[in-house]
Amino acid sequence: MKAIKKNYGWIIVAILALLPMLVIINMFNVDLSNGFSLSLIEGKGADGKTTLEMLYHISGEFAIRWMTAVLTLTPVFILFGVMNLFVRQAMGIATAVWSFLHFIIFIWAEGFLETFTQINYVAGFVAILILIPLFFTSNRKSMKYLKSNWKKLQRYAYAAIFLSLLHVAILNKTWLIYAIVVGVGFIIRIPFIKNKLIERRKKLKS
Numbered sequence: 001m002k003a004i005k006k007n008y009g010w011i012i013v014a015i016l017a018l019l020p021m022l023v024i025i026n027m028f029n030v031d032l033s034n035g036f037s038l039s040l041i042e043g044k045g046a047d048g049k050t051t052l053e054m055l056y057h058i059s060g061e062f063a064i065r066w067m068t069a070v071l072t073l074t075p076v077f078i079l080f081g082v083m084n085l086f087v088r089q090a091m092g093i094a095t096a097v098w099s100f101l102h103f104i105i106f107i108w109a110e111g112f113l114e115t116f117t118q119i120n121y122v123a124g125f126v127a128i129l130i131l132i133p134l135f136f137t138s139n140r141k142s143m144k145y146l147k148s149n150w151k152k153l154q155r156y157a158y159a160a161i162f163l164s165l166l167h168v169a170i171l172n173k174t175w176l177i178y179a180i181v182v183g184v185g186f187i188i189r190i191p192f193i194k195n196k197l198i199e200r201r202k203k204l205k206s
Contacts, residue, residue, distance in 0.1 A: 009087035
């Protein structure tokens with residue numbers, strides 16, 4: 001019970017991150033009769049989308065949602081004084097997992113070389129490259145080993161979100177809400193505004 005209580009944030013994030021996977025799993029047919037083969041089940045899309053288009057949509061949407069959520073944690077701390085660093089790490093891992101899944105689906109369907117045929121694909125690919133070291137250092141051992149450099153490394157997440165927003169904007173997807181949320185978050189981070197908000201929060205608590 002103590003372990004559950006201590007890691008409840010991780011558990012909640014893990015459940016929320018894994019639930020959409022159940023939808024994705026149902027879009028595949030696994031054949032073990034002659035080794036192992038994986039194929040898409042047609043007709044699993046919605047709103048006129050093919051199954052493949054639906055896979056792109058679900059994996060990409062959840063990748064950008066988790067990434068946006070991670071970047072809202074600092075503004076939430078500034079406004080309300082609430083922060084759980086290890087929950088943030090869990091959300092960062094969820095971001096990376098969904099982003100990797102999105103990229104793997106793309107490579108599986110289109111091939112790796114297709115990555116370099118359009119600007120939006122290249123932007124998404126560079127974002128993936130940035131997320132790789134962030135993913136593998138999202139743990140307590142890395143924090144202790146890298147010390148102050150850990151925070152410097154994690155700041156590259158800002159570049160990843162910018163490239164991800166560019167990626168979805170060029171594809172004409174529903175990206176504006178994420179851009180607004182991230183933009184407001186960066187405004188709150190401006191030192192003058194940040195200090196004023198923290199000062200006001202402390203006054204309200206006293």
